Amino acid sequence: MNKRTCTALASSxxxxxxxxxxxxxxxxxxxxxxxRGKNPVLANQGAVIGGTPVKGGTLTVLSNxxxxxxxxxxxxxxxxxxxxTRLLYRTLVTYRAEPGAAGGRLAPDLAEDLGISSNxxxxxxxxxxxxxxxEDGSPITAHDIKYNVERSFSPDLPGxxxxxxRYLAGAEGYQGPAQGKxxxxxxxxxxxxxxxxxxxxxxxFPSATVLxxxxxxxxxxxxxxxxxxxPFSSGPYRIETYARDKQLVLxxxxxxxxxxxxxxxxxxxxxxxxxxxxxxxxxxxxxxxSGADASAVPWGKLRPESIAKVLTxxxxxxxxxxxxxxxxxxxxxxxxxxxxxxxxxRQAVQFALDRExxxxxxxxxxxxxxATALMPGSLFGGKQPDTLKIPLTGxxxxxxxRLKEAGHPDGFTTAITVSxxxxxxxxxxxxxxxxxxxxxxxxxxxxxxxxxxxxxxxNRTDLVYTGWCPDYPSGSTFLPFVFDxxxxxxxxxxxxxxxxxDRATMNRMDEIAAMTDARQAAKAWQxxxxxxxxxxxxxxAVIERMPLLLGTNIAGAFGHTSFGGQIDYATVGLKDPSGxxx
Amino acid sequence: MIRYTLRRLGAVLGxxxxxxxxxxxxxxxxxxxxAAAACGKACSAERLAAIRAHMGxxxxxxxxFWDFVSGIFTGRTVGSGQYALHCRFPCLGYSYxxxxxxxxxxxDRLPVSASLAVGAAVLWLTLGLSAxxxxxxxxxxxxxxxxxxxxxxxxxxxxxxxxxxxxYGVVRVAGLLPYPQYVPFGDDPGRWASNLLLPWLAxxxxxxxxxxxQSRSSMIETMAEPYIRTARAxxxxxxxxxxxxxxxxxxxxxxxxxxxxxxxxxxxxxxTESIFGxxxxxxxxxxxxxxxxxxVILGVTLLAAAFIVVANLAVDLLYAVVDPxxxx
Numbered sequence: 001m002n003k004r005t006c007t008a009l010a011s012s013x014x015x016x017x018x019x020x021x022x023x024x025x026x027x028x029x030x031x032x033x034x035x036r037g038k039n040p041v042l043a044n045q046g047a048v049i050g051g052t053p054v055k056g057g058t059l060t061v062l063s064n065x066x067x068x069x070x071x072x073x074x075x076x077x078x079x080x081x082x083x084x085t086r087l088l089y090r091t092l093v094t095y096r097a098e099p100g101a102a103g104g105r106l107a108p109d110l111a112e113d114l115g116i117s118s119n120x121x122x123x124x125x126x127x128x129x130x131x132x133x134x135e136d137g138s139p140i141t142a143h144d145i146k147y148n149v150e151r152s153f154s155p156d157l158p159g160x161x162x163x164x165x166r167y168l169a170g171a172e173g174y175q176g177p178a179q180g181k182x183x184x185x186x187x188x189x190x191x192x193x194x195x196x197x198x199x200x201x202x203x204x205f206p207s208a209t210v211l212x213x214x215x216x217x218x219x220x221x222x223x224x225x226x227x228x229x230x231p232f233s234s235g236p237y238r239i240e241t242y243a244r245d246k247q248l249v250l251x252x253x254x255x256x257x258x259x260x261x262x263x264x265x266x267x268x269x270x271x272x273x274x275x276x277x278x279x280x281x282x283x284x285x286x287x288x289x290s291g292a293d294a295s296a297v298p299w300g301k302l303r304p305e306s307i308a309k310v311l312t313x314x315x316x317x318x319x320x321x322x323x324x325x326x327x328x329x330x331x332x333x334x335x336x337x338x339x340x341x342x343x344x345x346r347q348a349v350q351f352a353l354d355r356e357x358x359x360x361x362x363x364x365x366x367x368x369x370x371a372t373a374l375m376p377g378s379l380f381g382g383k384q385p386d387t388l389k390i391p392l393t394g395x396x397x398x399x400x401x402r403l404k405e406a407g408h409p410d411g412f413t414t415a416i417t418v419s420x421x422x423x424x425x426x427x428x429x430x431x432x433x434x435x436x437x438x439x440x441x442x443x444x445x446x447x448x449x450x451x452x453x454x455x456x457x458x459n460r461t462d463l464v465y466t467g468w469c470p471d472y473p474s475g476s477t478f479l480p481f482v483f484d485x486x487x488x489x490x491x492x493x494x495x496x497x498x499x500x501x502d503r504a505t506m507n508r509m510d511e512i513a514a515m516t517d518a519r520q521a522a523k524a525w526q527x528x529x530x531x532x533x534x535x536x537x538x539x540x541a542v543i544e545r546m547p548l549l550l551g552t553n554i555a556g557a558f559g560h561t562s563f564g565g566q567i568d569y570a571t572v573g574l575k576d577p578s579g580x581x582x
Numbered sequence: 583m584i585r586y587t588l589r590r591l592g593a594v595l596g597x598x599x600x601x602x603x604x605x606x607x608x609x610x611x612x613x614x615x616x617a618a619a620a621c622g623k624a625c626s627a628e629r630l631a632a633i634r635a636h637m638g639x640x641x642x643x644x645x646x647f648w649d650f651v652s653g654i655f656t657g658r659t660v661g662s663g664q665y666a667l668h669c670r671f672p673c674l675g676y677s678y679x680x681x682x683x684x685x686x687x688x689x690d691r692l693p694v695s696a697s698l699a700v701g702a703a704v705l706w707l708t709l710g711l712s713a714x715x716x717x718x719x720x721x722x723x724x725x726x727x728x729x730x731x732x733x734x735x736x737x738x739x740x741x742x743x744x745x746x747x748x749x750y751g752v753v754r755v756a757g758l759l760p761y762p763q764y765v766p767f768g769d770d771p772g773r774w775a776s777n778l779l780l781p782w783l784a785x786x787x788x789x790x791x792x793x794x795x796q797s798r799s800s801m802i803e804t805m806a807e808p809y810i811r812t813a814r815a816x817x818x819x820x821x822x823x824x825x826x827x828x829x830x831x832x833x834x835x836x837x838x839x840x841x842x843x844x845x846x847x848x849x850x851x852x853x854t855e856s857i858f859g860x861x862x863x864x865x866x867x868x869x870x871x872x873x874x875x876x877x878v879i880l881g882v883t884l885l886a887a888a889f890i891v892v893a894n895l896a897v898d899l900l901y902a903v904v905d906p907x908x909x910x
Contacts, residue, residue, distance in 0.1 A: 066680075066869075155632035156665040158620040165626070175632055178664035224665025228681040243690070244680050245869060246764075246861040274763070277859040281761055284754060447872070452618065492618060492625065 041322040041366045046100040050555030053573025057580035059268035062282045063275045063299035066245040071228040072212035073152040074159040078564030086569035089215035097570040099558035101382040104473035114206045121201040128192040133255040135233040142194040144216035146186045150177040163208040169199040207472040236266035248273040267573025286549045294553040295580035302547040304363045322545045323559025326376035327469035330538040332497040334462045344406035346536035351399035354432035358541045361424035371540035399436035411437025416463035419450040455493040475525020498537035601887040609876045675877035684881035694862035699847035705786035710793025718801035736791035745784040745857040762858040781858045804832035845893030849886030
């Protein structure tokens, strides 16, 4: 997943109009780069807060924004996918509701199992559970899943995951089910069987079927763009009211059968999302946690300036989640342009970069970790290996050495583009590269124009600072998006911002993609990660965390590793439903 | 009078058309692409082209503008094929960001902004006019000085500062009121008012300060007029002189100001709504700006222009009622 979604979240948080960005200086304790194990934020790592919830009550979600899309054909933002697939619609397969790395494992959802492949992983068949129903009691059929896959191709319904377009056979030029056109590569032999024919082998196809594209939408309920405001429920809750950017109220779907669902617990009776609140007010309300706010959870990150207030109070600190977002932020270099066409120059940048300083500028060590490899920890079974083997504050002597070898003993001048919210990060990069003689000028771009400007490969700066998040825990959703030269576009380029075109890397990616053994493939991606890093198209910088402060009455809460650290809405509930106020 | 009114109405239409054309051109000439924003990441060229066609962005600019303007009067169909939507009169366009017609978005949020604007206006008029009048009548005394120094102080406080201080003091420290959360008047008038009290105050403090200064100078000027002396000499009670003769004439400049201010606020108080988390037109506008949602930006701009122009017209017509001299 593109950093777009992460940044959208961050920028709306930072956008406090006039008083605005005092942010990005929230670290209150020093780190020497070695004693990171003591980070108090990580006390709840891998734990479920508040014990097992009691059924009932109203869970309040305090949000600073509206959802981007809740229409399952269009939903491709981490937190929104969590909310949608855990509460409103079920998919063929879903993630287990477990903290830590176990959250990356799959569980059958609408399907009876994780799919059966044939034809060398080119054909995938799923059998649906019997007796599944929508919110009106009508049956969920395999036709409805095919229909939603098809409508995700419609130009009227943009924004959703493109895995179906990427893998389904005969999908080129398909524009959705309008005018009665259908995809022949999705077959529905009976109401409970669905078969996907792919254009190339894809061993991880079941992982892709956790995406909302593979949720059912009955044709009779499809009203195009307006479906976004009222998706029809196949999950444990249905929408009672939804006023965009104001309030969303969910109530129980009486036709959802808990017996058929091993993942969703559906503890609260009602879930009320209040939107458009100010970030600092949400933080204050949750720190105080009085009245109905005790039964509330936040939607967006705790603001950097609130972190000190949380960490200094033991009682408050206990309620803080800080799971990794699993998005790697990188300093990406234009490998097609001098002097960054030289490996030694790029390695010099890797050596010169002070990741501690970047981390401090991006919110402090409490809410992020320095990156030591390209793919985030979730793709290494939990923790990134230290492939870089460079001190976190950089190694200026070796950086200078590499520059000398590359014929730039006195350094050179270059420029970086950063999103307006990342100005401090730009300055940290400027200072750390300056130590090796690389003079960097900073160009700040408004968040709304950031991706357009760095996607213009002809006119952009040599350096850009942006990241990538895997869509599901597999190297195939990370490395090919960021380092496959065949996806580079002259304008509107995304992902591969180092414009890295390396024959050996691309051949290896094709080989791994063709592997039918998922375990073997995972190992191969991890190995390839190191090989790409040695060629230094980017300098990995930090991996941010998702700090979320819970109300005192919240139970069953943990940050889900596969949903960017957002609270798993499948299991969250209340300790005491009678205390939820409403 | 009728010809005058008609002429003024014609001017109003002209101003609105000009505003629409300028806003339209600015946002469509600027290098941003709503289709690319909707398409999201890893968007293929042919999909982008299909989305552009669906949004009508492949049409020439004049054609898009014509569709927009004619849509306001007749309504129009947005998109094509299976998911074509009918955007009914008065169609101000369709927000792909919110999946709703702009007109519906605006009318949905207008009650919030209107509640905020009208409530604040009542407060600031009461405070501002009374402070200004008192200061004018006691010109040069300690009361006058205290009031006017206070007004300068209050006028120099930016609204976000006042708002933050009110939230900090009243909500966070004293705990007298909950964090503001909009409750429709129809649901519960009491909670409507208590939730809006702080936003009203935040806005009213600023405006009351300006109004008190304006009404003070205006009153001083009026009270020096010969007809006031005449009224006094006739032996009219002081109260009648001040209210009926003085205030009525002294109000005209204040009224001009008021029309513009209220009109502008009706189309959204961006900062106040954002700080207090009120889902009004101002916050809609702010969200649209950061998301590059052009139809909404255009819609709010037009609404604001319409309110200001209409308020101005109303004020000009009211002049005649308030100040008999205008009729001469």
